Amino acid sequence: MLKKLTQEQQDAILERAIEEFGKNGPERAAISQIARRSGVSVGVIYKYYDNKEALFDHCLKHSIKLLTRVMNEAVSGEDDLWRACEKLIRACISFSKEHAPYIQMYHAITGSREDAGKYAAAIESVTASTYIQLIEKARQEKAVRKDLDPALCAMFFDNLLMMLHFSYGCEYYRERMNIYCGRQMDSEDYATEQMMAFLRGALSS
């Protein structure tokens, strides 16, 4: 096929690449696989991306952008901590169910060693300050206990969210979740309710 790639095909490359990178990690992922699966030639990938690294970076940015957008939309305009938490939890679960490969990519970078710092800064900074502010505000309004460091709280909270992402997006963690509680977490409502209860207890003054 020698006609210009449609937007669908370009998107396909990105999706297949995210799947491949998510499944095999940045090293083992093979450009030729991605090409085959997206129904294009190897060459075309190099027309759109300088090299494997660049494709990986774009996949990463794409995944993280979407993930962050969804999470941000969940809290934006929400000034009540508990409502924010609930929305975040729900966003987290539905996003991960829907976009497992994105979560797998996310997991894959967290295993990267070389550029870990670079990636962590790019990915976590915004979320971190959002959560810290949210908690600090609630703390000033006496909704959150004073004996906890807001930064640590925010991290513990995000730790739980991250694990929630993995639990719905990555095979290992999904299986692990089954080991802990069978299919109970399949119910988004139940999972949300329980996690909210846990968090309220942890944070409330």
Next chain:
Amino acid sequence: MLKKLTQEQQDAILERAIEEFGKNGPERAAISQIARRSGVSVGVIYKYYDNKEALFDHCLKHSIKLLTRVMNEAVSGEDDLWRACEKLIRACISFSKEHAPYIQMYHAITGSREDAGKYAAAIESVTASTYIQLIEKARQEKAVRKDLDPALCAMFFDNLLMMLHFSYGCEYYRERMNIYCGRQMDSEDYATEQMMAFLRGALSS
């Protein structure tokens, strides 16, 4: 297993392999490096292990065995939930600081692979039931609130421990921890205290 290498040499192979796999990931880790660093020839590694995958698997099992042992020893014979928690947190931090490569191996298995499920069962089952039982007991003794599902609580708790492991053992998570709270978590006491406070709040009736 043939019996020509001393136990020390076999251990050396395993340790160096875990370091190499931890540092470079299963793909980039080079058998020749492992051989060189453990002072044996490449050939001898292939006498003991069918292939790279088999060596990786053994490293995995070894890492998990040690990790689980340390965590189990931390709680064994401890029937007070809070003391158990504190011991687990401290064990988690010091183990991860000391044996980062083991944690990196652990993280590596959780990356999605076809056999993720198989590994999850082998690794998480014991811990899961230990934590669940611990919490159920405390619940019956009214130390833990009734509105929370013990299985979910146990999982949330283990989620936090797992993230703690990664935060001290994996580059990405370490950087992420810095983003959240600078070097505050360097102090094991402070980290433990804060996490205990968080957990007590979450679980106490």
Next chain:
Amino acid sequence: MLKKLTQEQQDAILERAIEEFGKNGPERAAISQIARRSGVSVGVIYKYYDNKEALFDHCLKHSIKLLTRVMNEAVSGEDDLWRACEKLIRACISFSKEHAPYIQMYHAITGSREDAGKYAAAIESVTASTYIQLIEKARQEKAVRKDLDPALCAMFFDNLLMMLHFSYGCEYYRERMNIYCGRQMDSEDYATEQMMAFLRGALSS
């Protein structure tokens, strides 16, 4: 040849191709570069030339044609050997300075290829017989010594001219010239004078 491109465009392709081939060699020269620089599409180059090889061949022929024309014009109608020599030397220097890429093409053909012989016949025959005749005539007029074979003399003379071409047209030889005599050869007059003195000594009876 199809007739849609203007003569200017065809010339542009040729010139840009010669530059590109001269600069990067036949292997590294990129058709897409040549197309871009001559303001046509890649496709159109393939309308005019079967493949890269054919374009290279045409460039070669074109370069040689121009080079031979210039050298021929320098001697045509000149029946005095020494005046002819001087004109050839000056033509050689100014042409090479002006059209370095053509000289690089010339050098490229002389690189061993299967069809080297074919090219040599096409390129060198006319020059050879011109120089031989010129020398033979001067010899009969007692201007050139009798103990030298006119054919060999002609070749030695052309050897010097060829090296002069390269010295002004090819990077390596330019650098080599600097090693021998700094920037002295930058002066066309000085170079001509010295080479004339050398030749007169060599040939004069």
Next chain:
Amino acid sequence: MLKKLTQEQQDAILERAIEEFGKNGPERAAISQIARRSGVSVGVIYKYYDNKEALFDHCLKHSIKLLTRVMNEAVSGEDDLWRACEKLIRACISFSKEHAPYIQMYHAITGSREDAGKYAAAIESVTASTYIQLIEKARQEKAVRKDLDPALCAMFFDNLLMMLHFSYGCEYYRERMNIYCGRQMDSEDYATEQMMAFLRGALSS
């Protein structure tokens, strides 16, 4: 074959590489060809050389070392210019006849563009100063005319030697020599004698 390469095999790689580089130039030469022709695997070449560039460099150094050694030996201890010249001419012819691929390599680099300067300096410097000194000495002894610049003379002389190398080592130049004088130059004695006569005329005072 899994046994360590013999010296012969290592030499074979070098010879085959020189042939391949000489025939096709550094770009088009294929490592896989060199491997096949020397009867080793591709991998072994990369065991001995970091990359294609390194192999090329080694071939170059090897060729140039041998060429320079032969040429140096020809003049060493010879303080009479004319005897030195004759020896150089003879060395030049017999070396080029014997080691055509080395000469082809030499020709190949002179077509290189990127590192032309680096190569020229490495290859030509010693020869240049040797020839210049030889001529200057003869000049002081009144054997060489005063009106010629020794540096330029040396270059003209080396120009003739270089062309002699090419004429016996490279297809194109060999054919060109035939065009000029048939098979006359096949006789080393005749070629030497004629060139000596040419040079004596050019240089003698």
Next chain:
DNA sequence: AATGAATGAGAATTCATTCAT
């Protein structure tokens, strides 16, 4: 039995050539 050099399949990347528009 241990060694470690050789093997060669496999992955990234390039770019001459084609052909749908």
Next chain:
DNA sequence: TATGAATGAATTCTCATTCAT
């Protein structure tokens, strides 16, 4: 007809695995 994006063969280089010594 001209365009220039897509194709895919070819090349460099790596490293898990083998096996002669």
